[in-house]
Amino acid sequence: MAIDGFTTCLWFDGQAEEAAHHYLSIFKNSRLGDVVRYNEAGPGTPGEVMAVEFVLNGQKFMGLNGGPQFTFSEAVSFQVRCEDQEEVDYYWDRLTDDGEEGQCGWLKDKYGVSWQVFPTELLRLVTDSDPQKAKRATDAMLGMRKIDLAAIRAAHAGER
Incomplete structure (x- = not known):
């Protein structure tokens, strides 16, 4: 087979x-x-x-x-890993068109399908070996709907 x-x-x-x-x-x-x-x-x-x-x-x-x-639920989602903020903005804007924003880069499109749109750099920032930097980055992310990479970078660096 x-x-x-x-x-x-x-x-x-x-x-x-x-x-x-x-x-x-x-x-x-x-x-x-x-x-x-x-x-x-x-x-x-x-x-x-x-x-x-x-x-x-x-x-x-x-x-x-x-x-x-049967309908879609957040139990299954598709990750869109983006290279930069421009790409995040592109996918976020198109997938939320007639859909709904969620927390931390999650959204539902107009058909109810769940997506996670985030820059690949986000994973490095929230898992930094320095626990304070990782916490600041994570706290910043938790307050967002669409991921704002510049704001997470600033939080990670202690600039916020």
Whole structure:
């Protein structure tokens, strides 16, 4: 049996194709895969989208139009690790469009999918071997919604 990696399946209530195109418009290194439609065998209306494959920055996804029975929760989220503040701002602004901001770089997009958008440097700052620097950086982060790297750097350095 050949295994071709992992694919994350996201359960939508009729918006799988719309969501796929939304994510493709945000993530630069992405592509649309197969779109599978219901046929006369059902259970959906023939011709309607049952599932759509898409790849975002190398991560494979399947959007499934499964109905309203299940919804997304923060128990599963996708991390978007960014190189700098500009990249954080880009992803944060696009993913929160019609969505909602959470704490510490977490958000829910307009479909209810949870994301964590943060600069990779954040991990170094909050895990610094100097416990006071790490605490100051962590305390600064805990008071934020969107991560402000300059403010966390300043807190880490004791400048705030």
